[in-house]
Amino acid sequence: MKYQTKFLNESVVVASDVYRRAAYGRNHPLAIPRVETALDIAGDLGWLTGRVHSSPIAGCDLLTRFHVPDWVAALAEADRSGVVPAAVCARHGLGTMENPLFSGVFERASTSVGGSFAAARLALDGRVAFHPAGGTHHGRPDRASGFCYFNDPVFAILGFLDAGLNRVAYVDLDAHHGDGVEDAFAADPRVLTLSIHEAGRWPGTGALDDRREGRARNLPVPRGIVDDEWDLLIDEAVAPVLERFEPEAIVVTCGADGLAGDPLSSMMLSNGALWRAVVAAISIAPRAVVLGGGGYNPWTLARCWAGLWGVLAGFDLPERLPDASQARLAALDCDLVDEDDRDPAWFTTLVDEPRRGPIREEIRRIAAATRKP
Numbered sequence: 128m129k130y131q132t133k134f135l136n137e138s139v140v141v142a143s144d145v146y147r148r149a150a151y152g153r154n155h156p157l158a159i160p161r162v163e164t165a166l167d168i169a170g171d172l173g174w175l176t177g178r179v180h181s182s183p184i185a186g187c188d189l190l191t192r193f194h195v196p197d198w199v200a201a202l203a204e205a206d207r208s209g210v211v212p213a214a215v216c217a218r219h220g221l222g223t224m225e226n227p228l229f230s231g232v233f234e235r236a237s238t239s240v241g242g243s244f245a246a247a248r249l250a251l252d253g254r255v256a257f258h259p260a261g262g263t264h265h266g267r268p269d270r271a272s273g274f275c276y277f278n279d280p281v282f283a284i285l286g287f288l289d290a291g292l293n294r295v296a297y298v299d300l301d302a303h304h305g306d307g308v309e310d311a312f313a314a315d316p317r318v319l320t321l322s323i324h325e326a327g328r329w330p331g332t333g334a335l336d337d338r339r340e341g342r343a344r345n346l347p348v349p350r351g352i353v354d355d356e357w358d359l360l361i362d363e364a365v366a367p368v369l370e371r372f373e374p375e376a377i378v379v380t381c382g383a384d385g386l387a388g389d390p391l392s393s394m395m396l397s398n399g400a401l402w403r404a405v406v407a408a409i410s411i412a413p414r415a416v417v418l419g420g421g422g423y424n425p426w427t428l429a430r431c432w433a434g435l436w437g438v439l440a441g442f443d444l445p446e447r448l449p450d451a452s453q454a455r456l457a458a459l460d461c462d463l464v465d466e467d468d469r470d471p472a473w474f475t476t477l478v479d480e481p482r483r484g485p486i487r488e489e490i491r492r493i494a495a496a497t498r499k500p
């Protein structure tokens with residue numbers, strides 16, 4: 128199986144070893160191996176040679192283009208001291224169950240910002256830059272939110288705008304609404320944001336009729352969405368809206384939490400559905416940054432993002448994974464996914480079986496409403 132993308136130059140990956148360090152403490156949905164496993168599997172397949180760019184760390188000058196200096200300073204100081212004063216917790220949402228303080232959090236969050244900004248610069252001359260550690264779409268100017276400390280997708284968009292581009296599209300495929308990015312650019316006519324997410328999930332925003340005066344589209348989908356329904360939304364709603372906007376660049380957040388088997392959503396997609404959506408979106412612009420995002424099942428996530436890179440870089444996807452990759456997947460564990468629910472195919476293959484099913488009337492209604500100018 129091979130997917131077609133049409134860019135002038137070879138795709139690149141932006142990566143850093145900072146993501147190999149333990150993070151989020153214990154009992155947090157993100158305290159599982161994620162980006163590192165995906166890239167290790169890509170490496171096992173020989174897909175990374177000569178393609179990896181090291182992620183720079185964003186400095187304060189860059190961070191404060193979106194985040195308020197108080198919040199940047201408070202996160203740096205909390206990381207240094209190991210303490211979150213009560214006032215910082217109240218004001219900036221740090222030191223909570225969802226956004227705990229852990230050693231190295233400032234470097235990690237700043238690296239994801241630096242990586243997404245660098246990815247946009249790399250994409251400028253007509254290529255796709257894949258930054259799987261990006262996608263912290265809930266981050267706010269002045270506070271942590273929804274497992275996110277900073278908001279790196281905002282900086283990928285800023286990277287494109289800095290280059291003088293006047294039409295940048297943002298497409299959010301994560302199971303949760305891309306609220307932080309939508310709010311960041313709701314008043315900027317140069318940016319169109321579009322988010323598909325499961326209705327009724329946190330943060331509860333992103334209603335179908337919420338268009339931010341035409342600068343946003345939201346597709347809240349019903350529980351249990353399958354590939355056929357997803358493909359219809361991409362073909363009949365997402366693609367036409369993007370084509371009309373004629374983006375000069377596009378940023379895609381490809382969270383893996385919409386996949387079947389993820390513990391934090393009830394979406395039922397195969398990884399092929401996400402790959403098709405990314406390819407459909409980026410094919411509409413001559414430059415693209417593709418980010419990671421959520422994803423709380425370490426097996427489906429690693430296979431999805433490893434395969435996504437294979438797709439973006441134009442490699443043939445194998446039927447069976449190499450022994451080294453199978454060993455990596457066998458070594459993973461996750462409290463949120465019961466052993467009985469672990470599909471044997473997650474340990475040996477890369478490509479999911481398609482998730483077929485009838486198309487509900489509600490899906491057609493969402494597509495029609497989204498398409499409407």
Ligand SMILES: [Zn+2]
Binds near residue numbers: 302382384420
């Ligand atoms: Zn999510």
